[in-house]
Amino acid sequence: MAQQMSRREFLRWLALSGGVVLGGQALVGCGTPGAGSGGGSATSPAGSPAAGGAGRPLTFVWSPKATNNPVFDTARVGAMDKAKELGITVEWVGPAEADAQRQAQLLDDVINRGVDGIGLSCNDPDALKPTIDRAVDRGIPVITWDSDSPQSKRLTFYSQDNTKAAQKAAELFIQFMQDSPNKTYAILTGVPGAQNLEERIKAFRAVVDPAGFELVAIDPCYDDIQRGIEVVENRMAANPDLGGWFMAGAWPLFGDINAMPKLLANKGKTKIVAWDTLPAQLQLVKDGLVQALIGQKYYGWGYDAVGILYDIVVNKKQYPPFVDSGFDVVDSPQKADEFLKKWETNDWR
Structure with a gap:
């Protein structure tokens, strides 16, 4: 049996791919895994970035349930790729481990300093509802991806059915x-x-x-x-x-x-x-x-969903309460090989 990636090896890979976990908050660059990007957030070095408050580039915060869960790293790559295309800033902010209260606390800090939009995967729909509602009440559009808070004031939810x-x-x-x-x-x-x-x-x-x-x-x-x-x-x-x-x-x-x-x-x-x-x-x-x-459409949690929030903020587009991403099925060794090639090329578009 092939040797599996250990948690330590995964975290090392994550660090090499541009993600650095600091106190439960991951700050990441815009590169793809292996590109050696530094810490920070993703912006386009060229073009005319969409303007946020005080003339700064438009800034979104993307919040996974946990920064130590490998399914979310591909979402991070997708978000940074879309940010680079759009000429905006995307910050990756989430708890180191799955913790609804910690996620809410981190997002409360984001709301207090002010950003142009938030996208999150909710650890718990009820625990995150007050935070989502507070952001929307302060004029910060919020969408959810992967895991929803359907009773909140979020604008739309992007995920598989x-x-x-x-x-x-x-x-x-x-x-x-x-x-x-x-x-x-x-x-x-x-x-x-x-x-x-x-x-x-x-x-x-x-x-x-x-x-x-x-x-x-x-x-x-x-x-x-x-x-x-x-x-x-x-x-x-x-x-x-x-x-x-x-x-x-x-x-x-x-x-x-x-x-x-x-x-x-x-x-x-x-x-x-x-x-x-x-x-x-x-x-x-x-x-x-x-x-x-x-x-699941991991890359789309970042790439597609950042595009959705950009449309809402910049183009004033309205989306239905749920946007279906579709899903994949692997039920044979042959299909497993096909998907392994996708991971090798890192081509998910």
């Missing part, structure tokens, strides 16, 4: 489980209550449970890679004959796979359908440990 994507995940799960003697399964989630994760779980269960499968547990890992590894191993110890896993996020698959010997011992027996299509996971499909993956 979680219900459709999770229904597809359920269909794949049933397909791969059809010959399994044990029809039990467990669900791995991140932060309990996160809007996107709850939607996935609800839609997945709506298809799988009536088909005769038995849910044994929903285990949270709070968006933490190491905790995800521990949660999976503990569940496999408690249920050694577990039929399958639905991972609403693939946190443990980003870490050291060899740290999950109980899961590895059931390779091919315990079926896994998981979210996300990063290189480490794609390799696991090729290796036969994971049967299928649902991919």
